[in-house]
Amino acid sequence: MAFRDTGKNGTMPGPVDDYLSPPALAVRSAVERALAEDLTPLGDLTSVLVPADAVTTAELRARQAGVLAGVDCVIETFAQVDPSLTLTWRLSDGDRLEAGSVIGTVEGHLRTVLTAERTALNFLSHLSGVATNTAAFVDRAAATGSSTRVWDTRKTTPGLRSLQKAAVRAGGGRNHRANLSDAIMVKDNHLTGLGVAEAVGLAKDRWPNRTVVVECERSDQMVVAIEAGADSVLLDNMTPEQVSECVALAAELQGSSPRRCLLEASGAITLETVAAYAATGVDLVSSGAITNSAPVLDIGLDIAT
Template identity: 65%
Template sequence: MTSALQPPASAVVEAVTRAIAEDLTPLGDLTSALLPSNLVATARFVSRGQGVVAGCACAAEAFRQIDPSVSLVWSVDDGDPLDAGTVLATATGTLASILTAERTALNFLGHLSGIASRTRVFVDAAAAGGAARIWDTRKTTPGLRSLEKAAVRAGGGANHRGNLSDWILLKDNHIALFGITEAVSRARTMWPARAVHVECDRLDQVHEALAAGADALLLDNMTPEQIAECVAVASQSARRPLLEASGGITLETVAAYSAAGVDCISIGGLTNSAAVIDIGLDIEPL
């Protein structure tokens, strides 16, 4: 599996452990316990529609935790395209183990592939207008952020802050208290090694953030025309900061924002609104 597209192994193990405990506590898989213990089967993970795959590591971990003797052979990797009928992987082993791991594996594959697929759609739409990268946000499912951000990478997007410790992002509520210049100064004094990112929703704030030496500007809730004006001003600065567009940007408008000249466009809907990709487990006749 491509390492750059994978979440940390520890995050995979932790998330799958929680999911399996949720599914099997307190008495285990009562239905699969009815099956003969020596009954062996082969099953295939098959996509029912189009998309981009993500979550292979989580599916593999689900089988490893249920029964490491089950053989799981992958035909795709995270980031690969899916069509209806694409075989993602083939599992061979005890039927009871395959059926016990099935739902946990499919939940992760469907959810994370949905995020990767949604991301790819935005990436392609943005590319029609310009070179802006598609960023995610912290609007993630609690406990699954590392997995969901990896799925964004699998879809061709890039990651915004992983958490509040990554860098400083001065938003409207911070700025309302200190003002941009004072807030940037405080950030430089307290956290001198961290990037300082400033939210701006007016051109005058862009001028102030540039003068204060911000490393990045979040241009929030502006039209593409307003964004282009801000980009022109920032590009004349002695040190052009990274420029992010955000706020209500849709598939219909993302190309126009990309054409405005920003470096990245953040979309909360990549992780909080993506539809699940339908993936099924087809068991061969015994």
């Protein structure tokens, strides 16, 4: 745990879990690109109409219930626009929001607060939307009483993956591989040129320290993958009944072995169906919908004084 520095004079209400934060370099880069998009070529033509000596205190306020994510992006946005602004936070990433919750305040020059406003809110609303969507999946899975975890996919917005995956963590989800170098995932298209056992054997030989995942559409493929030494099997586009059968078959195959292949259910899993998949006892459920179909959470900036 660590205290988050919010800028020149910013404060945070207690310790912040770094596990929920995206890499600082990714935050800085994303904010730089977003501000360049908003401020080139001539800057903020409207805010310069405001008197230069005007100051304000503004509140970041949730308009609807959800889960907060993206605080680091807001901090970075205001810092890049005007490092003299003071941010004070009441809530942190991962906190549950009610409609009307005050997330934090920003104090300083009205001009620069207004210049940074939309970029900061775009990040905060989008990432909180991802966290809120994730939490809905996690809550539905947990309600079954199973230990199944919900995690994401690589179906993310280009250039924002690290930020979206941090938002998934804020929502109580877990992260699948971040990129193609993270792990070896042998999918159906790879298997058009390779057998399952051959693919696992080659992967273990060439990249012995990498996790090997095999996508399987049938239980017989799963059996071959487990026997070949796969670390994880992705049960793709199966019904909950088929996943249950695979969970039972995998338990029979592996017995009390200390090394157990993880089982993941994937493929068109929605908020309406995630509980049925979690109830099968599968280890993990993945859904691209938690990132690529997340609606924004309505958050605004209200001028208090």
